Amino acid sequence: MRRIYLDHAATTPTRPEVVKAMLPYFTDAFGNASSIYSHGREARGAVEEARTKVAELIGARSEEIIFTSGGTEADNYALKGVAYASERKGNHIITTSIEHHAVLEVCKFLGRRGFRITYLPVDKYGLVAPDDVKRAITDKTILISVMHANNQVGTIEPVEEIGKIAREAGVYFHTDAVQTLGHIPVNVDELKVDLLAISAHKLYGPKGVGALYVRKGTRLVPLMHGGEQEKRRRAGTENVPGIVGLGRAVELAGQEMGKEAERLAYLRDKLIKGLLEKIDHIRLNGHPTRRLPNNVNVSVDFVEGESMLLNLDLEGICASTGSACSSASLEPSHVLLALGLPAEQAHGSLRFTLGRENTEADVERVLEVLPGIVARLRAMSPLLKTQK
Amino acid sequence: MPDPWSLYSEKVMEHFKNPRNVGEIENPDGVGHVGNPVCGDIMELYIKVNDGIIVDAKFKTFGCGAAIATSSMVTEMVKGKRIEEALKISNKAVAEALNGLPPVKMHCSVLAEDALKVAIEDYLGHQKLKKQT
Numbered sequence: 323m324r325r326i327y328l329d330h331a332a333t334t335p336t337r338p339e340v341v342k343a344m345l346p347y348f349t350d351a352f353g354n355a356s357s358i359y360s361h362g363r364e365a366r367g368a369v370e371e372a373r374t375k376v377a378e379l380i381g382a383r384s385e386e387i388i389f390t391s392g393g394t395e396a397d398n399y400a401l402k403g404v405a406y407a408s409e410r411k412g413n414h415i416i417t418t419s420i421e422h423h424a425v426l427e428v429c430k431f432l433g434r435r436g437f438r439i440t441y442l443p444v445d446k447y448g449l450v451a452p453d454d455v456k457r458a459i460t461d462k463t464i465l466i467s468v469m470h471a472n473n474q475v476g477t478i479e480p481v482e483e484i485g486k487i488a489r490e491a492g493v494y495f496h497t498d499a500v501q502t503l504g505h506i507p508v509n510v511d512e513l514k515v516d517l518l519a520i521s522a523h524k525l526y527g528p529k530g531v532g533a534l535y536v537r538k539g540t541r542l543v544p545l546m547h548g549g550e551q552e553k554r555r556r557a558g559t560e561n562v563p564g565i566v567g568l569g570r571a572v573e574l575a576g577q578e579m580g581k582e583a584e585r586l587a588y589l590r591d592k593l594i595k596g597l598l599e600k601i602d603h604i605r606l607n608g609h610p611t612r613r614l615p616n617n618v619n620v621s622v623d624f625v626e627g628e629s630m631l632l633n634l635d636l637e638g639i640c641a642s643t644g645s646a647c648s649s650a651s652l653e654p655s656h657v658l659l660a661l662g663l664p665a666e667q668a669h670g671s672l673r674f675t676l677g678r679e680n681t682e683a684d685v686e687r688v689l690e691v692l693p694g695i696v697a698r699l700r701a702m703s704p705l706l707k708t709q710k
Numbered sequence: 711m712p713d714p715w716s717l718y719s720e721k722v723m724e725h726f727k728n729p730r731n732v733g734e735i736e737n738p739d740g741v742g743h744v745g746n747p748v749c750g751d752i753m754e755l756y757i758k759v760n761d762g763i764i765v766d767a768k769f770k771t772f773g774c775g776a777a778i779a780t781s782s783m784v785t786e787m788v789k790g791k792r793i794e795e796a797l798k799i800s801n802k803a804v805a806e807a808l809n810g811l812p813p814v815k816m817h818c819s820v821l822a823e824d825a826l827k828v829a830i831e832d833y834l835g836h837q838k839l840k841k842q843t
Contacts, residue, residue, distance in 0.1 A: 666772075702771055705747075705752065
């Protein structure tokens with residue numbers, strides 16, 4: 323059976339070109355980038371080249387890029403780094419109720435340690451209102467953190483406007499760009515951000531590597547203490563192959579992003595249209611137009627997400643759900659609840675995220691099998707009867 | 711975390727793919743409605759009783775693979791059983807009959823046991839009323 327992978331927001335396959343670029347740094351050029359001999363210099367050169375590539379794609383200077391172990395570390399660093407560096411100035415952080423756990427859980431952690439956190443609501447499409455951000459700012463506010471685009475529903479936030487507000491107020495502004503880098507344009511000056519988190523494995527790079535952009539002059543307390551790597555801002559021997567992989571992935575994304583986004587948006591719209599036509603009592607979650615080119619998120623009434631996923635998996639289709647049943651916590655997606663969805667609709671959500679290897683035939687295959695799956699599950703659903 | 715359903719046994723998948731006894735019973739002798747939309751599992755279990763023996767059982771379930779499989783299994787297990795025997799069916803017995811459930815899914819078997827208990831209590835309640843009148 324042909325496997326159709328439609329979960330690119332979770333992770334992407336590492337491109338062969340990226341693997342090829344990484345390979346020498348495991349073996350021949352294995353040196354420590356801090357060493358003085360030629361092996362080390364070779365590694366150092368490769369790390370700096372990757373740094374330049376990342377900086378170029380986001381319109382930053384290379385010294386403003388700090389490599390990390392991934393998006394989660396980058397988010398942790400941004401939030402804790404600013405929080406502990408700005409304690410004298412204030413203790414208030416503004417974020418949203420739909421952030422990734424790598425931001426939300428850090429905020430909760432800081433909240434238990436004397437920081438005051440404002441979690442802004444979103445509208446039914448998942449959009450944060452810049453005015454809400456403005457109103458939430460106090461003289462104690464040290465950081466605003468709003469994601470560039472949401473990983474579950476794909477809504478692209480008005481980061482530029484929020485950046486303007488943050489700058490006028492003199493408050494640091496962080497954005498989690500893990501879902502957007504390499505998929506839509508990301509420019510730190512246009513977005514007016516001071517900090518920006520990225521991850522390699524969401525753009526066909528390897529897992530376990532990412533970066534934090536830190537605008538020059540931004541005061542941060544390091545998360546990792548130890549050696550003098552990354553100008554003492556992030557201790558630990560550099561993950562040279564990973565960093566090289568990130569650099570190559572970013573380079574390829576920069577070259578292909580525009581065309582690919584257009585192709586994916588076409589497939590996305592075809593899938594959305596087809597699902598809404600072929601299945602009744604179904605709704606699109608997230609914004610109809612301000613959304614990631616590869617994201618489709620729907621709620622199917624009267625049926626539960628995991629049972630749909632299992633059936634899709636039996637047909638070789640990989641997708642994801644915001645249903646509690648797919649997690650150990652047994653709570654439905656915090657994002658869908660924040661959008662105002664009742665619990666049963668959150669449980670009935672399905673997310674398809676398209677990627678490079680997907681074709682129109684893949685979309686057609688989903689449209690071919692999902693209506694039957696839904697009909698079968700609805701036939702055994704006690705919720706449908708009560709609606710009649 | 712690994713896929714929770716990668717841990718599903720073949721038996722669970724078999725019942726999930728071909729659930730037994732789906733539907734409702736017209737004029738049932740007992741109905742058990744348990745769960746809620748917040749936790750994501752709702753089960754409805756119907757029983758038909760003749761001379762103290764459960765002669766038919768059907769279910770309708772909104773929930774994950776484990777919820778559907780346990781519903782299917784519990785209806786299979788109670789058919790032909792005396793009420794007193796059926797009351798002794800535990801959630802563990804349902805899970806064991808399915809060759810086990812992943813730990814995070816054990817609550818689904820609890821729900822199946824609860825649905826059965828509520829359906830039997832419903833039946834016994836009706837019996838009591840009949841005797842009184």
